[in-house]
Amino acid sequence: xxxxxxxxxxxxxxxxxxxxxxxxxxxxxxxxxxxxxxxxxxxxxxxxxxxxxxxxxxxxxxxxxxxxxxxxxxxxxxx
Amino acid sequence: xxxxxxxxxxxxxxxxxxxxxxxxxxxxxxxxxxxxxxxxxxxxxxxxxxxxxxxxxxxxxxxxxxxxxxxxxxxxxxxxxxxxxxxxxxxxxxxxxxxxxxxxxxxxxxxxxxxxxxxxxxxxxxxxxxxxxxxxxxxxxxxxxxxxxxxxxxxxxxxxxxxxxxxxxxxxxxxxxxxxxxxxxxxxxxxxxxxxxxxxxxxxxxxxxxxxxxx
Numbered sequence: 383x384x385x386x387x388x389x390x391x392x393x394x395x396x397x398x399x400x401x402x403x404x405x406x407x408x409x410x411x412x413x414x415x416x417x418x419x420x421x422x423x424x425x426x427x428x429x430x431x432x433x434x435x436x437x438x439x440x441x442x443x444x445x446x447x448x449x450x451x452x453x454x455x456x457x458x459x460x461x
Numbered sequence: 462x463x464x465x466x467x468x469x470x471x472x473x474x475x476x477x478x479x480x481x482x483x484x485x486x487x488x489x490x491x492x493x494x495x496x497x498x499x500x501x502x503x504x505x506x507x508x509x510x511x512x513x514x515x516x517x518x519x520x521x522x523x524x525x526x527x528x529x530x531x532x533x534x535x536x537x538x539x540x541x542x543x544x545x546x547x548x549x550x551x552x553x554x555x556x557x558x559x560x561x562x563x564x565x566x567x568x569x570x571x572x573x574x575x576x577x578x579x580x581x582x583x584x585x586x587x588x589x590x591x592x593x594x595x596x597x598x599x600x601x602x603x604x605x606x607x608x609x610x611x612x613x614x615x616x617x618x619x620x621x622x623x624x625x626x627x628x629x630x631x632x633x634x635x636x637x638x639x640x641x642x643x644x645x646x647x648x649x650x651x652x653x654x655x656x657x658x659x660x661x662x663x664x665x666x667x668x669x670x671x672x673x674x675x676x
Contacts, residue, residue: 419676429674
């Protein structure tokens with residue numbers, strides 16, 4: 383897929399939070415990323431993520447990047 | 462040691478504050494822009510319009526081809542000097558066209574000043590809101606550069622045209638001189654620099670779009 387096309391990456395942050403019994407506020411306090419940015423991520427409005435943010439998220443949620451982000455072919459890229 | 466650290470921290474904060482474009486700076490810029498918008502028409506344009514309405518004589522200055530009288534008191538080592546040739550005319554019964562011609566350059570400058578000041582006002586507002594690198598910001602910088610460039614290019618020709626309109630009925634053997642000095646190129650250079658600045662703003666917009674949505 384050419385890089386100019388819209389992406390189909392889906393963030394599974396809400397599922398992971400539910401599985402670990404964490405709230406967005408608690409996660410924000412733990413890793414030092416603002417609630418606004420976490421909300422952007424959770425609501426699929428993020429367009430890029432810093433590696434430092436990704437590392438902090440994976441450590442806090444005890445997961446790998448592949449658990450947090452998946453490429454979903456069924457998603458409408460123009461959402 | 463804590464006291465010294467505190468003083469250094471306070472000095473750093475104060476020096477950072479001096480360079481920050483704060484609310485007071487924004488207000489000062491807006492006051493200056495408003496003053497320029499009011500003062501130029503009031504001091505330059507309005508007196509001439511009042512003279513026209515009251516039927517007074519038209520005063521006009523032209524560059525004279527002839528040198529002025531010699532400057533007395535010079536002459537050391539054979540040097541001579543003379544006053545530069547400017548002629549100040551008083552036209553007792555000017556026509557409507559002569560009045561219009563006399564107002565033309567200042568009218569254009571007033572319009573350019575209004576557009577320029579309003580554009581700068583919007584740019585300052587955008588910058589204070591943290592949005593200089595936006596489509597609106599790029600547009601404002603481009604408009605400003607066009608205003609400055611048009612001033613640089615058009616005003617000398619408008620003055621030439623005004624000279625012709627005012628002086629044709631009154632001067633025998635009319636000679637209209639087109640005088641350009643080095644300083645007249647400054648607005649042109651400034652306008653070009655601002656166009657380059659607009660391109661920088663456009664690149665800044667592109668870079669900002671790249672990090673839009675970055676967490």
